[in-house]
Amino acid sequence: MFHKSVRDCVRCGTCKTICPTYETLRNETMSGRGRIAILDAILSGQIKPSGRAVESIFSCIQCGACARNCPPGINIPEVLYTGRKYLKRYAGGYKLFRLLTGIALKHPDILFSISRLLKKPVNRFLIRNNLVPCGFSLPDNSLTRLPQVINTRDRKGRVAVFRGCSTNYAYPEIGNSLIRVLVKLGYEVILPKAEVCCGTPFRTLGMEKEARAFARKNVEVFGRLKADAVISACPTCILALKYEYPLLINRGIENAMDIPSFLSLQENMTLNNPLTMKAFYHDPCHMLYGLKVSREPREILKKCGVTLTGNSDHSCCGFGGSTYSIKFRDASLRLAKARWKTIEESSAEAVFTSCPGCILQLKKVCRSVDVFHVIEAVDEAMG
Known part of the structure; x- marks a missing residue:
């Protein structure tokens, strides 16, 4: 295949017409077409897997926009994931990165506890290297500390929450908002402690074996819960659980859902405390291109009393x-600054999105307005 x-x-x-890395760098090797041409040349023996060729394959941001526009229907992100697996041994500059990623994802709670003990120097390091926004501080607690079952008085169903790394360890307040909303809607909430990372960080580094192991673990854990739905605040996690796992291990979590899609099905969502603000909505790439969800979060925000403004250029x-x-x-920050320019022109009082990763990134450049997750708007509007 x-x-x-x-x-x-x-x-x-x-x-190329929709590729963010090509738009930023204007280099053929930084486009979907260029990357596939390089893979073709390597596979046919026309070129050797040199440093520059390998770097091109690993430089894709994996947004998924190209797959939606491809006339032959090639799943370009999957092709590049597989390409990274084959070229991993030639990517010498990623060895340390793979080692550290493996340690972090296999022992996240230990790493989080150590980081908390060294909170001030860790925060300074992260901010100084522009890995997190100015003013960011590691939370005192992650969602892992919560009980595995959170009951509601008038239970109408059971929902499992896939915490995800970004929500769990960087923005647990997003997870808390999600739990409060689910309980208000009448759902028993399950937070399985045996959950592991969705595995996408492994795949971006060509570590398919590790990604498969994590996929099998999550399918096993969430498969035995008998939940009505498995929900996550992170669209990348949902994309992996529902659509990428079947490609990896021939099994996925079929009832995995993003928050806006799940909330759009709730008929009893009462919003007693509407927000009165003008805001910009940013579409996360994996939500828009992978899950094909764009209308639902905007409708939810409007129900919450938010007036949307600005050009939604995706x-x-x-x-x-x-x-x-x-x-x-550098390329990452150039894209962020370009996004901020569009937001600034909208005269928005706040920015909403549906992805904790996007929040982390946008907060680096959105200095005059704050950035929130859609579920936080719902939580506040429900009162």
């Missing part, structure tokens, strides 16, 4: 997960 997908590319260049914020925002920091 991988070799066929590479050969199926007709080199039309349609993917531009990427440049986060792309830890791999892109760290390894390609």
Whole structure:
């Protein structure tokens, strides 16, 4: 399938018209077409997997925009994930990064506890290296400390929450808002402690074996809960659980849902405390291109009393997960600053989005307005 997908590319260049890395760098090798051409040349023996060629494959932000626009229907993100797996041994500059990622994802609670003990120097390091926004501070507690079952008085169903790394360890307040909303809606909330990372950070580094192991673990854990839905505040996690796991291990979590899609089905959502503000909504790439969700979060915000403003041009914020925002920091920040320009022109009083990664990225550049998750608006509007 991988070799066929590479050969199926007709080199039309349609993917270039919507590729954020090509738009930023204006380099053919930084486009979907260029990257597939490089993979084709490597596979056919025309070129060797040199440093520059390998870097091009790893430099994709994996937003998924190209796949939606590809006339032959090639799943370009999956092709590049597989390409990274094959080229991993040639990506010498990523060895330490892979080692540290493996440690962090396999022992996240231990790492979080150590970081809390060294909170001030860790915060300074993260801010100084532009890995987090100015003023960011590691939370005192993660969602892991919460009980595994949170009951409600008039239970109408059971929902499992997939915490996700960003929500759990960087923005637990988003997770708390989600839990409060679910309880108000009458759902028993399950927070399985055996949950592991969705595995996407592994895949971005070509670590498919580790990603498969995590996928099997999550499918096992959430498969035995008998929940009505598995919900996450992170669209990247939902994309992995529902659509990428079947490609990895032939099984996925079919009832995984993003927050806006789940809330749009709730008929008893009473909003007694409407917000009165003018705000800009930023579409997370994996929500828009992967899950194909765009209308629902906007409708929810309008129900919450938010007046949406600005041009919704669907531009990427440049986060792309830890791999892109760290390894390609300059390009990542250029994308973020371009996004901020659009937001600034909207005269919005706040920014809403549906992804904790986007929040982390946008807060680096949105100095005059704050950035919130859609679920936080719902939580406040429900009172």
